[in-house]
Every structure is written in structure tokens, then in C-alpha cells.
Amino acid sequence: MILTTHMLVGATVASKISNPFLALPLALLSHYLCDSLPHNDYSIVNISERRWNKTYRHFIEIFLDICFGAVLISLFSGNSPIIFAGAFFAIVPDGITLLSKILPQNKLAALHQKLHNFMNNIGDLDGNKKIPVIWGISSQILIVLISIFLLR
Numbered sequence: 020m021i022l023t024t025h026m027l028v029g030a031t032v033a034s035k036i037s038n039p040f041l042a043l044p045l046a047l048l049s050h051y052l053c054d055s056l057p058h059n060d061y062s063i064v065n066i067s068e069r070r071w072n073k074t075y076r077h078f079i080e081i082f083l084d085i086c087f088g089a090v091l092i093s094l095f096s097g098n099s100p101i102i103f104a105g106a107f108f109a110i111v112p113d114g115i116t117l118l119s120k121i122l123p124q125n126k127l128a129a130l131h132q133k134l135h136n137f138m139n140n141i142g143d144l145d146g147n148k149k150i151p152v153i154w155g156i157s158s159q160i161l162i163v164l165i166s167i168f169l170l171r
Contacts, residue, residue, distance in 0.1 A: 029110070034169070050113070055141040
């Protein structure tokens with residue numbers, strides 16, 4: 020799932036739960052719940068294969084994705100710090116995934132990656148995760164629209 024979607028869900032969770040000790044862990048958990056739904060991701064194959072001279076495009080996509088999420092949250096929320104903290108906590112698992120790609124010897128990041136992969140592949144019985152693009156994009160658009168509606 021793209022980072023904007025995760026950020027909006029995490030921001031929505033944080034906007035509805037006033038206690039940060041509950042809101043932030045739930046925003047983090049929302050990442051795994053969203054990843055269990057059918058979705059498409061953009062590729063970070065060059066990062067995964069450590070082809071550093073070709074990774075600039077991936078890092079630009081990641082940066083723009085985070086910026087777009089922050090702009091949407093700014094436009095549709097009350098802009099309280101807890102909302103942005105919820106958005107941040109919701110993308111932490113993908114940050115750990117990036118860390119596991121950059122530092123594959125990190126055992127904690129590798130352990131997390133197993134959990135993350137499991138959640139991403141729920142319901143994928145044959146292990147190839149071939150989701151029609153229309154469904155992978157539609158699920159994210161629906162989640163974004165619901166999140167924006169609930170953020171208001």
C-alpha cells in the first residue's frame with residue numbers, strides 16, 4: 020500500500036482517539052491491517068537489490084508520497100500534532116522494511132520483515148500476489164476517501 024494511504028488511516032485513527040498512548044499504537048497497527056487488504060505497491064526493487072546508482076527514483080517516489088500524504092492531512096484535518104504523529108506511526112513499518120533492505124544483517128528488522136510480509140500476503144494462497152491493478156488501486160482510493168471523510 021502506498022504511504023499516503025497509510026498516513027491518512029493513521030491520522031484518522033489518531034484524530035478519533037484522544038489518548039496518544041492508545042492512538043499511536045493503534046495507528047501503527049493500522050498499517051498491518053491495511054496491508055492485509057488487496058492492494059498494489061510501487062516497486063523498490065533497486066533498493067532491495069542494492070543497486071544504489073538506480074535508487075534515486077525510488078527515494079523520490081517515497082519522498083513525494085510522504086509529502087502528498089502530509090498535504091492531504093493538512094487540508095482535511097485540524098492539523099494537531101497527534102494527527103501527524105498518527106500518520107508517522109502508520110508508516111513506521113515501511114520505514115523498518117526500508118531499513119531491512121539497506122541493512123539486511125539487522126536481525127530485528129529482518130524479523131519485522133517476516134511479519135510485514137505475512138500481513139501483505141494474507142489471502143494470497145499461491146504466493147504470487149497477482150492482484151488486478153484496478154482492484155489494487157480501487158481499494159486504496161476507497162480507503163483514502165473514507166479517511167478524508169472521517170478526518171473532517
